[in-house]
Amino acid sequence: MTTTTDTTAPAPTGKAVETVLDARGVTMRFGGLTAVRDVDLTVNSGEIVGLIGPNGAGKTTFFNCLTGLYIPTEGEVRYKGTVLPPKSFKVTAAGIARTFQNIRLFSNMTVLENVLVGRHTRTKEGLWSALLRGPGFHKAEAASRARAMELLEFVGLANKAEHLSRNLPYGEQRKLEIARALASEPGLLLLDEPTAGMNPQETRAAEELIFAIRDQGIAVLVIEHDMRFIFNLCDRVACLVQGQKLIEGTASVVQSDERVIAAYLGEPFEAAPGDEEAAEVAAAEKRAAEAATEETGGTKEAAGTGATAAPGTAEAPSGAAPADDTPATPADTTTPDDDTTPKATAPGDDTTPSSGPRKENDA
Numbered sequence: 001m002t003t004t005t006d007t008t009a010p011a012p013t014g015k016a017v018e019t020v021l022d023a024r025g026v027t028m029r030f031g032g033l034t035a036v037r038d039v040d041l042t043v044n045s046g047e048i049v050g051l052i053g054p055n056g057a058g059k060t061t062f063f064n065c066l067t068g069l070y071i072p073t074e075g076e077v078r079y080k081g082t083v084l085p086p087k088s089f090k091v092t093a094a095g096i097a098r099t100f101q102n103i104r105l106f107s108n109m110t111v112l113e114n115v116l117v118g119r120h121t122r123t124k125e126g127l128w129s130a131l132l133r134g135p136g137f138h139k140a141e142a143a144s145r146a147r148a149m150e151l152l153e154f155v156g157l158a159n160k161a162e163h164l165s166r167n168l169p170y171g172e173q174r175k176l177e178i179a180r181a182l183a184s185e186p187g188l189l190l191l192d193e194p195t196a197g198m199n200p201q202e203t204r205a206a207e208e209l210i211f212a213i214r215d216q217g218i219a220v221l222v223i224e225h226d227m228r229f230i231f232n233l234c235d236r237v238a239c240l241v242q243g244q245k246l247i248e249g250t251a252s253v254v255q256s257d258e259r260v261i262a263a264y265l266g267e268p269f270e271a272a273p274g275d276e277e278a279a280e281v282a283a284a285e286k287r288a289a290e291a292a293t294e295e296t297g298g299t300k301e302a303a304g305t306g307a308t309a310a311p312g313t314a315e316a317p318s319g320a321a322p323a324d325d326t327p328a329t330p331a332d333t334t335t336p337d338d339d340t341t342p343k344a345t346a347p348g349d350d351t352t353p354s355s356g357p358r359k360e361n362d363a
């Protein structure tokens with residue numbers, strides 16, 4: 001095993017910085033579509049690195065290339081110096097764990113059982129041992145349960161160990177996914193939109209949890225659309241646009257980059273009316289409608305109905321539930337399904353993310 005070690009910069013812990021993940025020239029093509037093009041990315045020990053980009057930019061595809069779900073068309077991925085095997089369970093065993101954009105828990109299992117499933121790559125007991133249930137099996141099982149409880153304590157779910165996972169609120173299901181990923185004792189944790197569908201309090205708690213994970217010596221690579229979250233959290237951020245890495249740097253460099261702002265928010269439409277103009281139009285329409293009512297002697301109610309409908313205040317689209325806010329279904333943690341199917345979002349889809357880069361952020 002060759003280990004890539006960069007000793008030029010000391011890690012926060014005082015230890016030498018080690019390159020945990022080294023992705024070089026990763027390209028992933030699906031027929032004629034190049035979802036990821038020649039992307040390089042490293043994650044060092046002690047780091048939290050963010051991966052951002054508009055919908056369809058190739059972030060999840062890149063994650064899938066890192067975790068053995070996809071074999072990159074070109075390029076190479078190394079974990080602590082060793083080229084990763086092209087099988088997701090082997091990647092997990094090597095030391096990379098992940099969570100999914102769409103929660104994938106075993107909904108009919110308890111919270112504790114879900115974490116125990118995550119430990120399978122770290123337990124040596126085989127089929128015969130499990131069937132015969134000898135002393136070795138019981139000892140290993142007790143150790144696994146103890147570790148699983150420790151992890152539930154760590155994420156704040158110990159008091160719900162015996163609950164069915166499907167009964168947990170959404171934010172807690174996401175925490176449970178993280179606990180399950182940690183159960184494989186990874187050196188690198190990949191989080192795909194960990195705060196999707198969370199309220200601000202849950203998002204803040206998730207931020208604290210990820211800092212705590214980093215403090216335990218686990219490097220983190222996180223995809224997120226919530227820019228405030230990502231710029232608060234990450235030591236470094238890389239932005240993908242249409243499969244290519246547009247920029248990589250510290251939060252302050254990336255969040256003030258005009259290309260990132262343009263890619264995320266879209267170029268402002270020059271003639272777009274501001275709030276003031278919209279209010280003026282609304283007032284003018286109201287006056288006109290009132291005048292018309294007086295002339296025709298129509299009812300006040302009728303006038304009000306038509307007149308007060310200011311442009312842009314037409315019935316707002318109903319708050320779309322997060323795409324992954326569906327009850328978790330039993331799924332093999334190593335055999336995901338959704339991520340292997342093409343998504344509806346086209347490359348370059350400029351759907352505005354939930355929040356854009358915030359300059360006021362002091363990250």
Ligand SMILES: Nc1ncnc2c1ncn2[C@@H]1O[C@H](COP(=O)(O)OP(=O)(O)OP(=O)(O)O)[C@@H](O)[C@H]1O
Pocket residue numbers: 030033035053054055056057058059060061062101339340341342343344345346347
């Ligand atoms: N298995 C697949 N087969 C064909 N095309 C795919 C496949 N997986 C992803 N794609 C396409 O690759 C492009 C990148 O998709 P990907 O899901 O990686 O983007 P993303 O940045 O993660 O988007 P989002 O933020 O919406 O999750 C999209 O155009 C998508 O339709």
